[in-house]
Amino acid sequence: MSALSEGWNSQIRVVKALMVRELTTRFGRENIGFLWMMAEPMLFAVLVGVMWTYLKGPEENGIGMIAFVASGYVPLTFLRSSFTRSTSIFVANGSLLYHRQVKVTDFVLVRVLIEFVGATMAWVFISLALGILGYIPVPAYPGMMVAGWLLYGLVVLSVCMVIAPLSVMSEVVEKIMPVSVYIAIPISGTFTMASWAPPSVRDYLLMSPMVNTMEMIRYGLFGDYVEPYYNVWNPILVSIVFLMIGLVLCRRMRRDLVVE
Amino acid sequence: MIACESLYKSYRAGHGRKRVLENINLTFNRGDRVGLLGRNGAGKTTLIKMIGGVEMPTSGRIVREMSCSWPLGFNGGFQGSLTGYDNARFIARIYGRDYKDLRSFVEDFTELGGQLRMPVKTYSAGMRARLAFGLxxxxxxxCYLIDEVIMVGDRNFQLKCHTEIFEKRHDRALVLATHGADYIREYCNLAVVLRNGRAEVYQDIEEALAIYEAL
Structure with a gap:
C-alpha cells in the first residue's frame, strides 16, 4: 500500500515538473505564445463566422453563426494540435527518460493536458470578448457543456496514447497525420449538428465519439435552441478501448526504444 | 543490492536484430566499486543504461534494492534548450528534493557561476559532467552509474570527485565504465570485462586489466 502511494506521489511530481518545463520551453519567458494560443481560434471564429454570415445569413437554425463556428473550432484546434504534437514525442523528450520515474505515458498526458488547458482558456477568452459584443450566448447548461468538453478531452487523450507509440514504430503515421485530421473533420461534429443530417446519415455520425461530445458541448451552450443527439457511453467506451490499446503499444514501444 | 539476471539485449537493425549483450549475470552490493571494461561498442554504455532503467532489456530482469542514479555520461539527463538552473529545478522536482538546497550544492560543486544561466546545449563536455555530478x-x-564522463573533467574536478565520491561516499556502490586502467586499479574492487556480448566478472583487478589490454 505504501509502495502504491509512493508510486502515485512520484507520478504526480513528474507530471507537475513536466508541465512546468513544457510551459517554459513552449512559451518561453519573453514571447507571447500563450496569447497566440488564444488569439488564433478567435481570429478564425470571427473571420469564418463573418464569411458564413454573408453566405448563409447571420443565424442557422436559430443559432448565431459566430458562436457556432467558435464552439466548433476551439475543440478542433485542441484535437489537431494534440494529435500532431503526439507524434515524435518520445524522440524530442528522450533525454528525460534517463530519469527512471519519468514514464513515456507522462509525456503524452502532459502534452494533451497543456493543449486542453490552453483551449479552455481560449474559449473563456473568446466567449468573454465576443460575449460582451453579444455574439456568444451565456451557456444555457454549463454542467452539460463542461461534461461534454471533459469527455472530448478524454477521447483526444486516449487517441494520442495510440498515436504516440505508433509514430515511433512507423514514420508513415507522422506523415499521414495532417491529412487524416483534415479528412476526419466531417465526422468530428465541428461544423455540423447531427439534427441537420438525414436520419440514415445521423446514425453513422453518432458512431463518432467526437460528434457525441460536440453535441453535448453545443447543447450546453445553446440550450433548447438546438436538438442534441448523443450517447454518453459512446465516448467513454471508445476512450477505454483506445487507452487500453495505447498502453499496450506504449509498453511494447518502450522495450525497444533507443534512448540517446 | 543490484542484480542483473540473465539479461539479453538486441537492437533492431534493418530487417534483423543485432545482439549486443547475452546472458549477463551480475550482482553487486553497497560499497562495491565495479569497473566496466571492454572495447568500443562492446556494450558498456548499453549495460549501464539498462542498470539505470533508461533502456529495457530484451529479456531477463534487473532487481534494484537500492536507489540508483541516472547514468552520468556525455548524453542524456538534461534538456539542452533549458538552462542549468532550469534543469536543476526540474530534477529537484522529480526527485522530490528542495530546490534551494540543491541549488546551493550545485553552485558550490560545479563552480559554473553565470554559466548556469545558459542553456545546457552550450556547455562543454566537462561542464556537463560537472552539472551531472553536482546534481x-x-x-x-x-549507487552511482558513471559512463566515461569522469575522464573529461579537469584536475580540479577530478579532485572534487575524489573527495565527494571516493572519500565522503565510500560506502556507496559505483559502476564505472572507462578505458582508464589507472582509475580501475585505484578505485575498483570488482572488474567486468565485456567481450562478444558476454560479461566476465573478476575479483582480481590486475587479471581483468591484463585481459582487457590483450583484447
Missing part, C-alpha cells in the same frame, strides 16, 4: 551528488544515491 546527482546533491540527491544522494546509493
Amino acid at each position: 546527482s551528488l546533491a540527491i544522494e544515491f546509493d
Whole structure:
C-alpha cells in the first residue's frame, strides 16, 4: 500500500515538473505564445463566422453563426494540435527518460493536458470578448457543456496514447497525420449538428465519439435552441478501448526504444 | 543490492536484430566499486543504461534494492534548450528534493557561476559532467552509474570527485565504465570485462586489466 502511494506521489511530481518545463520551453519567458494560443481560434471564429454570415445569413437554425463556428473550432484546434504534437514525442523528450520515474505515458498526458488547458482558456477568452459584443450566448447548461468538453478531452487523450507509440514504430503515421485530421473533420461534429443530417446519415455520425461530445458541448451552450443527439457511453467506451490499446503499444514501444 | 539476471539485449537493425549483450549475470552490493571494461561498442554504455532503467532489456530482469542514479555520461539527463538552473529545478522536482538546497550544492560543486544561466546545449563536455555530478551528488544515491564522463573533467574536478565520491561516499556502490586502467586499479574492487556480448566478472583487478589490454 505504501509502495502504491509512493508510486502515485512520484507520478504526480513528474507530471507537475513536466508541465512546468513544457510551459517554459513552449512559451518561453519573453514571447507571447500563450496569447497566440488564444488569439488564433478567435481570429478564425470571427473571420469564418463573418464569411458564413454573408453566405448563409447571420443565424442557422436559430443559432448565431459566430458562436457556432467558435464552439466548433476551439475543440478542433485542441484535437489537431494534440494529435500532431503526439507524434515524435518520445524522440524530442528522450533525454528525460534517463530519469527512471519519468514514464513515456507522462509525456503524452502532459502534452494533451497543456493543449486542453490552453483551449479552455481560449474559449473563456473568446466567449468573454465576443460575449460582451453579444455574439456568444451565456451557456444555457454549463454542467452539460463542461461534461461534454471533459469527455472530448478524454477521447483526444486516449487517441494520442495510440498515436504516440505508433509514430515511433512507423514514420508513415507522422506523415499521414495532417491529412487524416483534415479528412476526419466531417465526422468530428465541428461544423455540423447531427439534427441537420438525414436520419440514415445521423446514425453513422453518432458512431463518432467526437460528434457525441460536440453535441453535448453545443447543447450546453445553446440550450433548447438546438436538438442534441448523443450517447454518453459512446465516448467513454471508445476512450477505454483506445487507452487500453495505447498502453499496450506504449509498453511494447518502450522495450525497444533507443534512448540517446 | 543490484542484480542483473540473465539479461539479453538486441537492437533492431534493418530487417534483423543485432545482439549486443547475452546472458549477463551480475550482482553487486553497497560499497562495491565495479569497473566496466571492454572495447568500443562492446556494450558498456548499453549495460549501464539498462542498470539505470533508461533502456529495457530484451529479456531477463534487473532487481534494484537500492536507489540508483541516472547514468552520468556525455548524453542524456538534461534538456539542452533549458538552462542549468532550469534543469536543476526540474530534477529537484522529480526527485522530490528542495530546490534551494540543491541549488546551493550545485553552485558550490560545479563552480559554473553565470554559466548556469545558459542553456545546457552550450556547455562543454566537462561542464556537463560537472552539472551531472553536482546534481546527482546533491540527491544522494546509493549507487552511482558513471559512463566515461569522469575522464573529461579537469584536475580540479577530478579532485572534487575524489573527495565527494571516493572519500565522503565510500560506502556507496559505483559502476564505472572507462578505458582508464589507472582509475580501475585505484578505485575498483570488482572488474567486468565485456567481450562478444558476454560479461566476465573478476575479483582480481590486475587479471581483468591484463585481459582487457590483450583484447
